Amino acid sequence: MTELTLVQAVNRGLAEAMRQDADVLLLGEDIGTNGGVFRATEGLQKEFGAERVIDTPLSECGIVGTAIGMALYGLKPVAEIQFLDFIYPAFDQIVSELSKFRYRSGGQYPCHVVVRAPYGGGIRGGLYHSQSTEAFFCHTAGLKVVIPSTPADAKGLLLTAIHDEDPVMFLEPKRIYRSVTGEVPDGDYRIPFGKARIAREGTDLTLVAYGAMMVPTLAAAERLAEDGLSAEVIDLRTLVPLDEAALLASVEKTGRLVIVHEAARTAGFGAEIAALVAEKALYSLKAPILRVTGYDTPFPYALEHLYLPSEERILDAARQVGRTG
Amino acid sequence: MTELTLVQAVNRGLAEAMRQDADVLLLGEDIGTNGGVFRATEGLQKEFGAERVIDTPLSECGIVGTAIGMALYGLKPVAEIQFLDFIYPAFDQIVSELSKFRYRSGGQYPCHVVVRAPYGGGIRGGLYHSQSTEAFFCHTAGLKVVIPSTPADAKGLLLTAIHDEDPVMFLEPKRIYRSVTGEVPDGDYRIPFGKARIAREGTDLTLVAYGAMMVPTLAAAERLAEDGLSAEVIDLRTLVPLDEAALLASVEKTGRLVIVHEAARTAGFGAEIAALVAEKALYSLKAPILRVTGYDTPFPYALEHLYLPSEERILDAARQVGRTG
Amino acid sequence: MANATLTPDARVSSGEFDLPPSAWVEAYRTMVLARAMDERCLSLQRQGRIGFYVPLEGQEAAQVGCALALDPKDWVFPAYRELGVALVRGVPIQELLDQFIGNSGDRLKGRQMPNHYGYRAQNFVVASSPLGTQIPQAVGAALAARRRGDAVVTVAFFGDGSTSTNDFHAGLNFAGVYRSPTIFFCQNNQWAISMPRSHQTMSATLAEKAEAYGFGGVVVDGTDLGQVYRAVATARARALAGDGPTLIEAQVYRFGPHSTSDDPKRYRSDAEVAEWRRRDPLLRTKEEIMKTPGWTEAQDTALWTEARSRIAEAWKAAEGTPPLPPTSFLDDVFSERTPQLEHQRRELLGLLERKVVHE
Amino acid sequence: MANATLTPDARVSSGEFDLPPSAWVEAYRTMVLARAMDERCLSLQRQGRIGFYVPLEGQEAAQVGCALALDPKDWVFPAYRELGVALVRGVPIQELLDQFIGNSGDRLKGRQMPNHYGYRAQNFVVASSPLGTQIPQAVGAALAARRRGDAVVTVAFFGDGSTSTNDFHAGLNFAGVYRSPTIFFCQNNQWAISMPRSHQTMSATLAEKAEAYGFGGVVVDGTDLGQVYRAVATARARALAGDGPTLIEAQVYRFGPHSTSDDPKRYRSDAEVAEWRRRDPLLRTKEEIMKTPGWTEAQDTALWTEARSRIAEAWKAAEGTPPLPPTSFLDDVFSERTPQLEHQRRELLGLLERKVVHE
Ligand SMILES: Cc1ncc(C[n+]2csc(CCOP(=O)(O)OP(=O)(O)O)c2C)c(N)n1
Ligand SMILES: Cc1ncc(C[n+]2csc(CCOP(=O)(O)OP(=O)(O)O)c2C)c(N)n1
Numbered sequence A, B: 001m002t003e004l005t006l007v008q009a010v011n012r013g014l015a016e017a018m019r020q021d022a023d024v025l026l027l028g029e030d031i032g033t034n035g036g037v038f039r040a041t042e043g044l045q046k047e048f049g050a051e052r053v054i055d056t057p058l059s060e061c062g063i064v065g066t067a068i069g070m071a072l073y074g075l076k077p078v079a080e081i082q083f084l085d086f087i088y089p090a091f092d093q094i095v096s097e098l099s100k101f102r103y104r105s106g107g108q109y110p111c112h113v114v115v116r117a118p119y120g121g122g123i124r125g126g127l128y129h130s131q132s133t134e135a136f137f138c139h140t141a142g143l144k145v146v147i148p149s150t151p152a153d154a155k156g157l158l159l160t161a162i163h164d165e166d167p168v169m170f171l172e173p174k175r176i177y178r179s180v181t182g183e184v185p186d187g188d189y190r191i192p193f194g195k196a197r198i199a200r201e202g203t204d205l206t207l208v209a210y211g212a213m214m215v216p217t218l219a220a221a222e223r224l225a226e227d228g229l230s231a232e233v234i235d236l237r238t239l240v241p242l243d244e245a246a247l248l249a250s251v252e253k254t255g256r257l258v259i260v261h262e263a264a265r266t267a268g269f270g271a272e273i274a275a276l277v278a279e280k281a282l283y284s285l286k287a288p289i290l291r292v293t294g295y296d297t298p299f300p301y302a303l304e305h306l307y308l309p310s311e312e313r314i315l316d317a318a319r320q321v322g323r324t325g
Numbered sequence C, D: 001m002a003n004a005t006l007t008p009d010a011r012v013s014s015g016e017f018d019l020p021p022s023a024w025v026e027a028y029r030t031m032v033l034a035r036a037m038d039e040r041c042l043s044l045q046r047q048g049r050i051g052f053y054v055p056l057e058g059q060e061a062a063q064v065g066c067a068l069a070l071d072p073k074d075w076v077f078p079a080y081r082e083l084g085v086a087l088v089r090g091v092p093i094q095e096l097l098d099q100f101i102g103n104s105g106d107r108l109k110g111r112q113m114p115n116h117y118g119y120r121a122q123n124f125v126v127a128s129s130p131l132g133t134q135i136p137q138a139v140g141a142a143l144a145a146r147r148r149g150d151a152v153v154t155v156a157f158f159g160d161g162s163t164s165t166n167d168f169h170a171g172l173n174f175a176g177v178y179r180s181p182t183i184f185f186c187q188n189n190q191w192a193i194s195m196p197r198s199h200q201t202m203s204a205t206l207a208e209k210a211e212a213y214g215f216g217g218v219v220v221d222g223t224d225l226g227q228v229y230r231a232v233a234t235a236r237a238r239a240l241a242g243d244g245p246t247l248i249e250a251q252v253y254r255f256g257p258h259s260t261s262d263d264p265k266r267y268r269s270d271a272e273v274a275e276w277r278r279r280d281p282l283l284r285t286k287e288e289i290m291k292t293p294g295w296t297e298a299q300d301t302a303l304w305t306e307a308r309s310r311i312a313e314a315w316k317a318a319e320g321t322p323p324l325p326p327t328s329f330l331d332d333v334f335s336e337r338t339p340q341l342e343h344q345r346r347e348l349l350g351l352l353e354r355k356v357v358h359e
């Protein structure tokens, strides 16, 4: 066990995987000499060489397209997209190719690429260094979508991702890259996909969140406890596959649900969670399902503190739900 | 009034707009000499010349990027993407640029481009000529998303789109391009955005759909009437802006909701509708909200009849909902 | 473009990489088989027995010549028109016809439209419809092969129109930077559906676009089997020697429609087609072979008869093969079914059982 | 790359398009102002008073030379580093500093990070962060201008790294096909964050990439104000004469970090920086001006003093300007608020009123 920041845990996860398996290699912009603009790949080119930690030209299309070709041949590429906001030049390769290779070939061509990208707001990054568009990938059949919220999860989920056989979108909450630290097991360990983490047990209402939003959500749960409201907090960890069982079990117990994400509200992943519950646990519900989310605007710069869900906003929604029904 | 197919109505809408306003021009692949692979632009290059009906090189990125520049300068470009499945090379221009120009400039640069694209399955087009990924655009703040289901709506909504001041994704249900015909007003008329069409009034349950799915949905409503179940059928017409009022009023009346779309279920637009109702009309609900949708797979070829929602599947879900609660 | 000046590369004219005389008849046999497939499949599509078809007529020499210069270990990244390549690689026509129907014999399990196939055993990567995407993928596979120490080149196939795609730019640039052992084989068939080559891009040749990425491009007469073979064999040797990628522009003509959904009369003249038909690669190859002592018209006829009967037989088998199991379209999304997909599978089984939906 | 051979275009050396001697001092004044802005803003960022900054140090002559060759009617499509261009176009430094803070004086209403600005009145289109996207947009605007009969060119600004983007390929190809009156102004500052020009792409120059699209490219010494001006003025005249687009590669060097988030010591040597600093465009321009009879060191000092005090004054005003109204971030998504956005606005007002959130 070592105390690490989240971004250090990512770094250790990458190093661990590369030590284990010579087929694992990294490619992306500024990941080699520079160690990544967030230092997620710091030191790796030194340890593993420029053939395995590959600085690429400025083309996300090229990064993902090339990674796909490597994966088809049998390597295990991990592609870094510098910011999730810059993934769109590669969107065709991800949505049309990566997610569909296995399917369209009738299983002949598995295509296992891990695409890592820092996502989310709260770092004063404005429109193009803040977005949280995980819903795009969740809606694309054939992609697994992983979002860790603690250093231990970041490493354990990343190792699972790299050893998985399917394409994985691994979205890293850059806002808490350094602000969240925790004990991280040394060496190899895997956190399974599709198992949510019950970050806090409770009986009165359920709060569902993931990634950087776990911080204000847990803080809100703490405050609710002071009010005498016992909140269960679920950290989804993987959006695809989704731990429906944990979600439904919690709502069946509490009857009240608040969903938190920083992405825009309309057609965000919170809608899917609400829809599942409205189908499968409707009769348990004692109050309307509330979503505390980003607004339906592009991500703003100067007023991002108003755009982003905060502890206070989550608390407010939870109290509303807690009082109702 | 003239009896037209849906694709003819699109054609007349384009012609009407171009006659009215010399700033309207079209660009896309094979739209000129060839009249479009679905003939939506048939005859237009002849009438308006190659400067206004522009055949482009094979680059969706170039088509949308160029259209944006034209719109910034003051023209009213209508870009055709040959199939919605091929829009991803332009995704960055759409998601990062088109949708955000007005916002990021503080209102200085409106950017009014209409992007037309045939979407959806049922034409034996397999993975790449069948997709229905409207949810991507609905989740992108700054884009309006329009999907007509009748010839009269197609022309009237298209004219509204071309005269709107905002970017519009105009998705055309190619499966019913020719199979659905109807009376279409001659000349100019506009169907407002954000007003759903109550395609059929009813009291026992609400069916919500749009685009090509209106055909099986209305057929199912007919069959339900034979069962003695009175279904209200809502054709959303525009997903953004959404006619929440019509949706909620209907559910408050009927207490039962089935949502139909051909897109994959997870994080599809149906989730948003369910989430809205679970927040704002929860107490009216007498039964779980069901979604009849495509499956969470890429779009298949040989078995598309099983993948796509059919009259029978909608009927089955409606009966389930009708019986419950 | 019929009079386009071809710029044969000095390297290409050297004798070292000539298609051996013994291979010509086999090559011609494959070209005949490909042409006969076009003939038959266009007719099957008109009869509604297959849903769609993309003919390659006019491009046989380019495809066969290119494929013959490759080793079975090499990886092919095709577009949707590469029947000639598939045949040389040894993909059985049975597999192809099963794919066109999407029956239970289809190795792709009915997932894709006709012509969008792929066969792992033949290192023929599965094609998709979005244009150009295979180009950077071919670069990645080549780099992977090099990393593994395999003497393998990869070949990306694409058309003139596809040089305008994002992926062309990304792929060729990465190939230049990493000197990947990749051959970019562009069949310039003069049209991208209705867009003529002359309006697709303003460079004088497509081959010269390679220079923007720091490597060489060559133009070859794609109706000339020997010339194509030489160019590809040379590029392959260079790639394996560590001399990096090559862009080859094979100038050909698409005689038929873009696909069965297309009507070329809307955008091009019969005269243009007729002019190119005089350079029909099958005629040109046959002429070469006729020079072989002992080769007779009867042998030619026999080739056609053989091709047609092989296809007829395979088609019969394909039509007799049962359809896919109804839940099969829910497989292969992931290596294992997620709980959501398992749930949806049970949903579908229920619908089938209750006869809400039918196979 | 310090020794890169510059290939001055024949057209560029002709006297017709020389920067008039009278303009040099004004040009130099703007370059000094730009450099002083860098100096001040880097320090403001270190003090935490602005959040981020992108310096242009080293690229002043390229930007000012280019901008001076344009007409106010011409449209500029900048990236995030084009301060020199903005100043020549007449964007007030007050506007810029308000933008850097995102206060209520910011015409962009606090929507974007510092340096990502745009000003309609100056035909300076609003920049974004995704690289290259402005390139096809500039082509579209040029075609629109031509359609309207306006004698307007558009100029897309981008860096060496951005030549690898999808949009570079699409934009230049469309420009070639439609002969759009567009100038592609590539500031090759030798680095794309940590990626050196030499690994970005294997073409010998970036300018020659234009040939792949059927038009001309020129390399200029971007530290030489007069040379840049000539190249741009020539390209502009050609564009307006209907001779189509030009790609100009201005070879410069980024003296400072990529942005305030970057530490260039991680990837490049001090020696390399020092060598390029000898060609500091401000020094070179000053040397030219010193040849003007009557110009003194004191005048130079005065320019610096003037620049610094203008900035100090504007900064004071910017810091004194109130913040944006809290609901303003909900505006300008559409021309009119949709019911959903109206609802969300009321939600936010409620949160503010109940003090759940604070301005
Ligand atoms: C990204 C993308 N855009 C559009 C299409 C539709 N489309 C299919 S084939 C084709 C023309 C292709 O031309 P070319 O690359 O020359 O290949 P050819 O068909 O001539 O062999 C077009 C536009 C597509 N498949 N993918
Ligand atoms: C599509 C995209 N990918 C990555 C980035 C992150 N990024 C910002 S600037 C930069 C380097 C740009 O280099 P260049 O084009 O040479 O311009 P310069 O900064 O040197 O002026 C990168 C990689 C981005 N902004 N957009």
Ligand SMILES: [Mg+2]
Residues within 6 Å of the ligand: C159, C160, C161, C187, C188, C189, C190, C191, C192, C193
């Ligand atoms: Mg072609």
Ligand SMILES: [Mg+2]
Residues within 6 Å of the ligand: D159, D160, D161, D187, D188, D189, D190, D191, D192, D193
């Ligand atoms: Mg640069």
